[in-house]
Amino acid sequence: EVKLVESGGGLVQPGGSLRISCVASGFALSEYWAFWVRQAPGKAPVWVSRINIDGSSADYADSVKGRFTASRDNAKRTVYLQMNSLRAEDTAVYYCAIPPFDIWGRGTMVTVSS
Amino acid sequence: DVVMTQSPLSLAVTLGQPASISCKSSQTLEYSDGNVYLNWIQQRPGQSPRRLIYEVSIRDSGVPDRFSGTGSATDFTLKISRVEAEDVGIYYCMQGTHWPPITFGQGTRLEIK
Numbered sequence: 001e002v003k004l005v006e007s008g009g010g011l012v013q014p015g016g017s018l019r020i021s022c023v024a025s026g027f028a029l030s031e032y033w034a035f036w037v038r039q040a041p042g043k044a045p046v047w048v049s050r051i052n053i054d055g056s057s058a059d060y061a062d063s064v065k066g067r068f069t070a071s072r073d074n075a076k077r078t079v080y081l082q083m084n085s086l087r088a089e090d091t092a093v094y095y096c097a098i099p100p101f102d103i104w105g106r107g108t109m110v111t112v113s114s
Numbered sequence: 115d116v117v118m119t120q121s122p123l124s125l126a127v128t129l130g131q132p133a134s135i136s137c138k139s140s141q142t143l144e145y146s147d148g149n150v151y152l153n154w155i156q157q158r159p160g161q162s163p164r165r166l167i168y169e170v171s172i173r174d175s176g177v178p179d180r181f182s183g184t185g186s187a188t189d190f191t192l193k194i195s196r197v198e199a200e201d202v203g204i205y206y207c208m209q210g211t212h213w214p215p216i217t218f219g220q221g222t223r224l225e226i227k
Contacts, residue, residue: 047215
């Protein structure tokens with residue numbers, strides 16, 4: 001079965017850090033770019049980041065640039081999103097997705113609050 | 115960034131009746147390879163997004179044929195020929211032509227009248 005499973009979300013204080021992960025199964029993650037998309041409660045999804053196949057290049061939404069870093073370990077079939085200097089507006093469910101966006105994970109909730 | 119604008123933002127439909135959602139993009143979504151990377155995404159309550167239709171009109175595996183997508187350039191439509199209870203949720207159009215970033219419409223909430 002083709003699957004993505006995110007983990008690592010939780011409650012963190014403003015200014016804190018968190019690393020979330022996305023593990024792939026049932027397909028070769030190493031052959032695909034990987035995207036992070038987040039969805040704040042009651043809002044539409046918003047693109048956060050993308051990382052290329054070998055992890056040598058990544059792009060970020062302006063709202064997270066300089067604070068978030070995407071990486072991957074193809075041997076572990078895992079992509080990561082390191083999130084630093086977290087703000088209340090980063091509160092959302094974070095999904096990983098594989099283009100052409102027929103594969104989405106179940107998401108992991110990140111809550112930034114004191 | 116490409117802005118995706120959906121209408122209506124909510125829709126209440128009687129079971130068995132049709133539904134239609136419009137999506138307009140701020141730029142043409144035709145890519146240099148001739149394809150149009152416009153997806154329709156369904157999100158049922160409490161669930162992850164799920165792609166229903168890609169490249170304007172191609173249904174994903176397992177998607178009932180009551181769902182259809184049409185359109186070109188900047189104007190696109192998702193139609194449900196006969197709404198069923200399992201269709202309740204939010205529908206988003208999403209463009210993958212001009213990225214980064216991929217962009218989504220605001221969503222259309224479908225409920226049963």
